[in-house]
Structure formats: structure tokens, C-alpha cells
Amino acid sequence: MTDHDLVRDAGARLAQAGLGLARTPLCAVGLVLIPLQLYAYPLILVTIGVPLLLLFTALARRYTGFFRRWAGRVLESEIPAPYRVPANRGPMTRVRTVATDPATWRDLAFLPVNAIVGILCGVLPVGLLANGLLGFVVPLIWLDHGLVEYGLLSYDTPGNFVLAPLLGLAFLVLAWWAIPRAARLHAKVARWLLAPSATATLTDRVRVLADSRADTVDAQAAELRRIERDLHDGAQARLVALGMSLGMAEELLSRDPRAAQELLAEARQSSNQALSELRALVRGIHPPVLADRGLDGALRALALAHPLPVEVDLELAGRPEAPVESAAYFAVAEALTNVAKHSGASSAWVRVRHEGGRLGVMVGDDGRGGAVASDDGGLRGIERRLAAFDGTLGIASPVGGPTIVTMELPCELSSVKTSSSSGTA
CATH class of the missing domain: 3.30.565.10 (Histidine kinase-like ATPase, C-terminal domain)
Structure with a gap:
């Protein structure tokens, strides 16, 4: 790794640590949504709870959606939303769907966990950085004041004075290691609580396969009806006409050969057209090419x-x-x-x-x-x-x-x- 790459990586990690610290207030704010959403449930009995529950649930889902997208970017894997879609737009149907959706309660469980993990993962790397820098700053302060305590060490001896930069370097190395891992830990916790559960994923998969099977059956039925219609209206009609022409030609063959010859020519033309239509129909089923x-x-x-x-x-x-x-x-x-x-x-x-x-x-x-x-x-x-x-x-x-x-x-x-x-x- 070149010096330029090292400096760029250091800048990226410092920025990551700063963003992690900046997310800590947002993680704490999510706690407010817990009593708001829970308070709306008993109010459903007096009607006012219906719009309140829908409003607070929408806010909670937008809040968790932010962390779902952020975790997807950190883990480089999109995290789909696990929410059920109501059958219609009626407010009571939406309330029933929201109240019985396991994802709603997983969002509520995510809020306190996110506050704890988010604050820890945001503050810890910055704390390690601060302690690392302090290890280099404290000896300078000691030079001015004669005695400074840094953690458990008292800088009243030359040996402890030397330990300060070493301890600070250890903190910086630990911070370098912890910054990306703290972000990934927070993102994995978010994915664990906000991603669709295995049961929901399986249920959604079954629904998709059922819809696909229904569409396939409908498409096959429509294709069979098309083939039947093409055969009935096209080739079958021409073959019937061909049989009638041959029958009339057979009757006219002894008493009017010229008319019979014309009917035979028409029959040959009808047979060619029927053959062309059959070939086109076969190509529509599976092209020979x-x-x-x-x-x-x-x-x-x-x-x-x-x-x-x-x-x-x-x-x-x-x-x-x-x-x-x-x-x-x-x-x-x-x-x-x-x-x-x-x-x-x-x-x-x-x-x-x-x-x-x-x-x-x-x-x-x-x-x-x-x-x-x-x-x-x-x-x-x-x-x-x-x-x-x-x-x-x-x-x-x-x-x-x-x-x-x-x-x-x-x-x-x-x-x-x-x-x-x-x-x-």
C-alpha cells in the first residue's frame, strides 16, 4: 500500500467514524416512536387511534427504512422491506394489516436495540481515537504542569512518560481496526431485525410461485384456445372446402371434365393454403429454425x-x-x-x-x-x-x-x- 493509499484510507476511516458519531442522535431519537406507536393501539377503540396508528407506523417505517438502506450499502447487499400489502385501501383494513404484521413488531424491537448498538458503535471508535490522540498530547501537558494523570498512570516518572505515546499508539491501532467493524456490526444487527424473516421469505416465495403457476396455467389455456381457433377457422375450414371440391369434381368428372378440372385446381390451391397455415401454426408453437x-x-x-x-x-x-x-x-x-x-x-x-x-x-x-x-x-x-x-x-x-x-x-x-x-x- 502506497503512502497515498494509506492517507486516503485513513481519511475514509475518519469520515466513517465521524458519520457513526453523527448517527448516534438519530439512533436515540427512534426511542420516541415506541410510546407513540404503542399509545395509538388502545385509542383505536375511540376512532382517533386509527389515523394516529397509521401515522406513527408510517413514521416508524420511514425511520427503519433509512437504516435498512444504510445497512444494505454497508453490507453491499440490498435488504428488502418485509411489510405486508393490504388487500385494499380502507383504513380499517390497513390497521388490521399493520397490527398483525410481524414486521411491525420487529420494527418496534429494533428501536431500542438500535439505540443501544448504534450509540455504542458510534461512540466507541471515536473514544478510541480520542484516547489515542490524548496519549501523545498528555506528555506535552505534563511538561507544563509537572504531574498529570492519564488513566491509571501518573506521569511523575520518566518511565510512565514514555508509556503515554505507546499507549496512545495502541489506542489508535485499535481504533483503526474497530471503525469499519463497528459499522458492519451495526449494519448486521439492523439486517437481522429489519430484513424479512425466513418464514416471511418462504411465504412470499410460495405466493410468487403460486401466482406464476396461475399465470402459466392461464397462458397455456389461452394458447390452447388460440391453436384450437386457428385450426377451426383456418386449416380445418380449408380442408372441409377441399373435401367438398373433390366430391363435386368426382360428380362432374364424367359429364363435365372441364368443370371438374377447375374444381381440382381450386382444391389444389386450397390444400396449399391449408398446408401454409399449418406450417405457420407449427412455427407459432415451436419454430423449426x-x-x-x-x-x-x-x-x-x-x-x-x-x-x-x-x-x-x-x-x-x-x-x-x-x-x-x-x-x-x-x-x-x-x-x-x-x-x-x-x-x-x-x-x-x-x-x-x-x-x-x-x-x-x-x-x-x-x-x-x-x-x-x-x-x-x-x-x-x-x-x-x-x-x-x-x-x-x-x-x-x-x-x-x-x-x-x-x-x-x-x-x-x-x-x-x-x-x-x-x-x-
Whole structure:
């Protein structure tokens, strides 16, 4: 470590110690919220307690939210809020949700613990620093006054005079070691009390999986209805017409060969159209290009058919599982369709990577921005499709653009490298 790095690290630790000391009054202020919130509960019986409880609970949650965000920054790991969401906006429903939410009571338990731990972690490093500096200052005072007591030492002998700087140096070394650890200790205590409990995390996970399963079942039912409708209105109708044309041609073949020939020509045309519709339907279920050429070839074919120039940048060390590959393909297809319909963009791009056991797909454009996942929109459909595989969807689309849609799917790749390419289609 160079002298410059040492000085910078020392400045950072001094600043950290100062911020820790500055947080101590805030830690103590939180104690005021305990009687305020508890006092509001019996007042619910006389109605005035309803707004008071909601107000004081909101203040407590904003207070604990500050420490939750601070602890997340210190520990470099986001701490999610564990609160339940009420079924509706009625005040009594909100009161019932607040009163029965375990996170509300954990917040109350956090307030006194935070006051004790926060003050201790804020004052102790500064106290060590002060004692360390005092060890170098006391000998100078002793020179002026002849005798000064520093802790248990009396500076009336030369030996004790020498011990003062050594003791001060020990305090400074201890302070150097304690400053970051005190902050992390405070942050870990905050995470322990403010993060969702294991039961709450499991409950939330079960809820997410139940919602995802319901969305998947609905999507599959809608897809089956679409396939049935396409078969009934398209290929089936043409095959029925084909059978009728062949029957009429059979009747006319002996007495009017020319008319029979025209009917046979129409039947051949109807069979070609029915075959084309069946092929299109099959592509909608699972595109043959995806099975033959993998995700790279399928996305490039998709880009070539797009009305805008689309750049495809794909690097994969293997091939994803077939269901995940299909979900990624159709998600990109829907995203590019939205680009063509709504973005007003002049170009788009697709980037695919696999890192940390997750397939990451990004679709961007240079359009007007402002894209949101509405309930009946294509982005919401993408989100439901990804949720079936425990995937996530992120949208960054400020007004004025650009728009970037990020999709992640947990998956493993095959061992054989299938694609590593970049280009413009």
C-alpha cells in the first residue's frame, strides 16, 4: 500500500467514524416512536387511534427504512422491506394489516436495540481515537504542569512518560481496526431485525410461485384456445372446402371434365393454403429454425424479418434447455414486435449472455421511450412467460428514450459451444 493509499484510507476511516458519531442522535431519537406507536393501539377503540396508528407506523417505517438502506450499502447487499400489502385501501383494513404484521413488531424491537448498538458503535471508535490522540498530547501537558494523570498512570516518572505515546499508539491501532467493524456490526444487527424473516421469505416465495403457476396455467389455456381457433377457422375450414371440391369434381368428372378440372385446381390451391397455415401454426408453437439452428440462428432469422435494422450480439458457451430457449426466443420476438409498433425507433439491438447460471437477454432501441408493462400489453405477457421459469423482466425506458428491456432466466447450458457471434441483420 502506497503512502497515498494509506492517507486516503485513513481519511475514509475518519469520515466513517465521524458519520457513526453523527448517527448516534438519530439512533436515540427512534426511542420516541415506541410510546407513540404503542399509545395509538388502545385509542383505536375511540376512532382517533386509527389515523394516529397509521401515522406513527408510517413514521416508524420511514425511520427503519433509512437504516435498512444504510445497512444494505454497508453490507453491499440490498435488504428488502418485509411489510405486508393490504388487500385494499380502507383504513380499517390497513390497521388490521399493520397490527398483525410481524414486521411491525420487529420494527418496534429494533428501536431500542438500535439505540443501544448504534450509540455504542458510534461512540466507541471515536473514544478510541480520542484516547489515542490524548496519549501523545498528555506528555506535552505534563511538561507544563509537572504531574498529570492519564488513566491509571501518573506521569511523575520518566518511565510512565514514555508509556503515554505507546499507549496512545495502541489506542489508535485499535481504533483503526474497530471503525469499519463497528459499522458492519451495526449494519448486521439492523439486517437481522429489519430484513424479512425466513418464514416471511418462504411465504412470499410460495405466493410468487403460486401466482406464476396461475399465470402459466392461464397462458397455456389461452394458447390452447388460440391453436384450437386457428385450426377451426383456418386449416380445418380449408380442408372441409377441399373435401367438398373433390366430391363435386368426382360428380362432374364424367359429364363435365372441364368443370371438374377447375374444381381440382381450386382444391389444389386450397390444400396449399391449408398446408401454409399449418406450417405457420407449427412455427407459432415451436419454430423449426429454433430446433435446427439454436437460439443464435433463430434470433438472426427474427432480426432479418424485422422491418428495422436489428443488431444481434450473442455469446453462449453452450445451448440452453429447450423450454428456456423457446421462452427466450418468444420473449425477444414480442419485445421486437413492440419496438416496431410503438417505439418510433430507427434501429434496435439484441444482446444475449450467460453468466452466473442465468441467461441474460437485453433488447434495446433508440425510440421515444416511455414503455411500461400495462396489464394487457406485450411486456406483461413477456413477464408472465418468464415467470413460468422463475425469470425476471426489467424495463428502463425514460421519456425520450432509449428503451432497454432486460430479461433473465435461470438455466444451465449444454457442454458444447454452439454460438459466439456478433453482427447486424
